[in-house]
Amino acid sequence: MKHQLEFEKPIAELQRKIHDLRRQSESHGSGVNVEAEAKSLEAKLEALKHQIYSNLNAWQRVLVARHPQRPYTLDYLNLAFNDFEELHGDRMYADDRAIVGGFARLSGERVMVIGTQKGRDTKENILRNFGSAHPEGYRKALRLMRLAAKFSLPVITLIDTAGAYPGVGSEERHIGEAIAVNLREMMLLDTPILAAVIGEGGSGGALGLGVADRVLILENAYYSVISPEGCAAILWKDRAASSKAAEALRITAADLKRMELVDEVVPEPLGGAHANPSSAAAELKSALVRHLAEVRALTTEDRLRGRYAKFRAFGHFSEPAIRAA
Amino acid sequence: MSSAALKKKALISDPVEPAVTPPPHLGDTQFLTRPKIAPRSRKRELPEGLWAKCPKCKELIYDKELDDNLKVCVKCGYHFAISARERIHSLVETCSFEEMDSQMESVDILRFTGPASYEAKLAAYRRKSPLLKDAVVTGVGRIGPHRVALGVMDFSFLGGSMGSVVGEKLTRLIEAGTNQCLPVVIISTSGGARMYEGMFSLMQMAKTCGALAYHAQARLPYISVLTDNTYAGVIASFATVGDVILAEPEAEIGFAGARVIKDTTQAELPPGFQTAEFLQKHGLIDAIVSRNEMKAKLIRFLHFLLKNPTQR
Numbered sequence: 001m002k003h004q005l006e007f008e009k010p011i012a013e014l015q016r017k018i019h020d021l022r023r024q025s026e027s028h029g030s031g032v033n034v035e036a037e038a039k040s041l042e043a044k045l046e047a048l049k050h051q052i053y054s055n056l057n058a059w060q061r062v063l064v065a066r067h068p069q070r071p072y073t074l075d076y077l078n079l080a081f082n083d084f085e086e087l088h089g090d091r092m093y094a095d096d097r098a099i100v101g102g103f104a105r106l107s108g109e110r111v112m113v114i115g116t117q118k119g120r121d122t123k124e125n126i127l128r129n130f131g132s133a134h135p136e137g138y139r140k141a142l143r144l145m146r147l148a149a150k151f152s153l154p155v156i157t158l159i160d161t162a163g164a165y166p167g168v169g170s171e172e173r174h175i176g177e178a179i180a181v182n183l184r185e186m187m188l189l190d191t192p193i194l195a196a197v198i199g200e201g202g203s204g205g206a207l208g209l210g211v212a213d214r215v216l217i218l219e220n221a222y223y224s225v226i227s228p229e230g231c232a233a234i235l236w237k238d239r240a241a242s243s244k245a246a247e248a249l250r251i252t253a254a255d256l257k258r259m260e261l262v263d264e265v266v267p268e269p270l271g272g273a274h275a276n277p278s279s280a281a282a283e284l285k286s287a288l289v290r291h292l293a294e295v296r297a298l299t300t301e302d303r304l305r306g307r308y309a310k311f312r313a314f315g316h317f318s319e320p321a322i323r324a325a
Numbered sequence: 326m327s328s329a330a331l332k333k334k335a336l337i338s339d340p341v342e343p344a345v346t347p348p349p350h351l352g353d354t355q356f357l358t359r360p361k362i363a364p365r366s367r368k369r370e371l372p373e374g375l376w377a378k379c380p381k382c383k384e385l386i387y388d389k390e391l392d393d394n395l396k397v398c399v400k401c402g403y404h405f406a407i408s409a410r411e412r413i414h415s416l417v418e419t420c421s422f423e424e425m426d427s428q429m430e431s432v433d434i435l436r437f438t439g440p441a442s443y444e445a446k447l448a449a450y451r452r453k454s455p456l457l458k459d460a461v462v463t464g465v466g467r468i469g470p471h472r473v474a475l476g477v478m479d480f481s482f483l484g485g486s487m488g489s490v491v492g493e494k495l496t497r498l499i500e501a502g503t504n505q506c507l508p509v510v511i512i513s514t515s516g517g518a519r520m521y522e523g524m525f526s527l528m529q530m531a532k533t534c535g536a537l538a539y540h541a542q543a544r545l546p547y548i549s550v551l552t553d554n555t556y557a558g559v560i561a562s563f564a565t566v567g568d569v570i571l572a573e574p575e576a577e578i579g580f581a582g583a584r585v586i587k588d589t590t591q592a593e594l595p596p597g598f599q600t601a602e603f604l605q606k607h608g609l610i611d612a613i614v615s616r617n618e619m620k621a622k623l624i625r626f627l628h629f630l631l632k633n634p635t636q637r
Contacts, residue, residue: 166581167590172607176560176580183534204561225518225527235439248438249523314528315489316434
């Protein structure tokens with residue numbers, strides 16, 4: 001049985017109705033009338049999906065972004081890229097399976113793809129640490145980015161993590177430093193970088209792969225300074241306020257685009273990326289191909305200047321004009 | 326921002342913030358020009374004769390004595406919280422500090438709706454300390470013979486959290502360092518990124534680190550000093566990419582709050598976890614330097630890092 005979110009229930013209900021109707025007509029051998037009714041229900045289903053999915057609130061989008069059937073990095077590597085060859089390890093400590101990376105082809109072009117990877121089931125989630133990377137994950141990512149720059153491969157990062165892992169080993173090996181070094185090094189990395197938030201953009205753990213010439217976000221993905229739950233626990237003293245926190249933090253793709261914090265929102269198929277992964281992948285692929293061509297056309301100097309200017313401009317503050325003495 | 330860091334702030338709310346800023350180093354005093362640092366804080370007009378209790382050794386210490394010792398317990402060496410301006414006084418030569426962007430203020434860009442509005446919070450902090458507009462003071466000053474771009478964070482303003490103002494002021498400071506060929510020294514204390522400004526806060530991490538990338542490319546030195554306590558978005562950005570990373574003794578430093586780690590992993594935390602000493606043992610920190618030694622140490626390190634200090 002497919003996993004269902006609360007607000008998806010009316011959709012599933014209607015789908016079952018249509019299914020039952022068709023089955024009944026098959027077993028009774030009657031025909032045309034039922035088919036007409038089924039068709040009308042199907043139209044209703046499309047309308048319902050459209051109505052529900054175009055009116056999702058911030059918290060509902062967080063739930064879609066965390067949907068257990070949502071396509072993950074490796075799914076996109078299968079659907080939107082070719083010839084993926086995974087490369088392992090940070091050459092220092094370990095191979096963090098919460099971040100995958102390696103050579104791939106995007107529409108024939110050689111690229112380096114790096115992304116956080118969640119697990120589909122308990123066993124895989126233990127292997128992938130639920131998509132929360134340790135320092136070695138970020139260090140592996142940096143190693144692969146430098147490798148890419150050395151051989152003039154563009155870097156494409158796919159971001160889907162609740163956050164970097166909060167654990168003893170993570171702290172002992174300096175997760176903060178690993179992220180910070182990526183932020184600094186990515187700013188001057190001499191090759192095009194595209195980043196796409198495909199699910200959860202959880203705080204520093206997401207940003208550690210997120211310094212890029214273009215930052216894209218999928219329609220139902222979110223990107224936030226803190227998890228809605230964390231914010232609710234601190235400000236509302238109540239995790240049940242997560243929905244309010246999600247709203248207040250302005251973390252949806254549409255909000256981020258409005259505030260010009262992302263370059264483009266990549267549309268998802270009706271019902272979310274999990275409803276039709278290959279169509280989601282096709283949209284992502286076409287956006288990546290388009291942005292890569294644009295960024296590639298720039299000289300190194302212009303590209304790096306643009307990258308810095310982009311991040312340099314983030315922030316709002318007031319500055320009273322200082323009167324001359 | 327880590328919840329543990331916030332909790333901590335509540336516990337040590339206004340630990341001992343009375344009395345006098347430590348006197349400037351008299352040896353160098355020149356009274357020719359007016360000090361460019363902001364005028365004296367009203368806090369200094371508190372009646373004398375207050376005592377502070379050291380949370381570590383429980384000793385009662387006369388405020389004046391504590392201030393004269395840069396808010397370090399004279400008995401056990403415990404480092405009390407110190408304001409940004411007091412710290413600047415303790416480091417720069419008299420009259421040498423020119424503050425930058427002193428009027429920059431935060432705005433409620435998200436119109437944050439929560440139990441308390443961000444506007445109201447900001448207003449309350451500004452009332453409490455009119456001279457501290459946000460959680461960092463930046464400027465160019467002289468430390469010994471060296472002109473330095475100096476940024477000092479202040480935990481007393483919204484837990485030292487980094488929003489647009491902190492990020493912008495530090496970025497301008499670092500850029501000034503790059504443009505004027507100055508070393509950068511940043512003294513951190515922060516609960517992390519400021520939630521109230523959402524993704525704008527997170528992006529300050531990339532912005533400051535980006536500015537430091539260009540500063541590093543120009544082969545200019547950057548010394549980062551971690552003080553109690555420094556967490557989350559600040560630890561995952563400019564605070565940990567110093568050429569030299571120093572920390573004050575027993576400062577609590579980490580990415581995730583200890584409580585969050587305990588709740589997530591259900592693991593016992595090792596003794597001394599997330600202290601400066603623990604992090605030094607695990608290879609993050611070059612040296613642990615007490616507040617009383619900090620100025621001398623910075624001068625020494627800058628001597629090694631700068632080719633020809635007298636010309637700067």
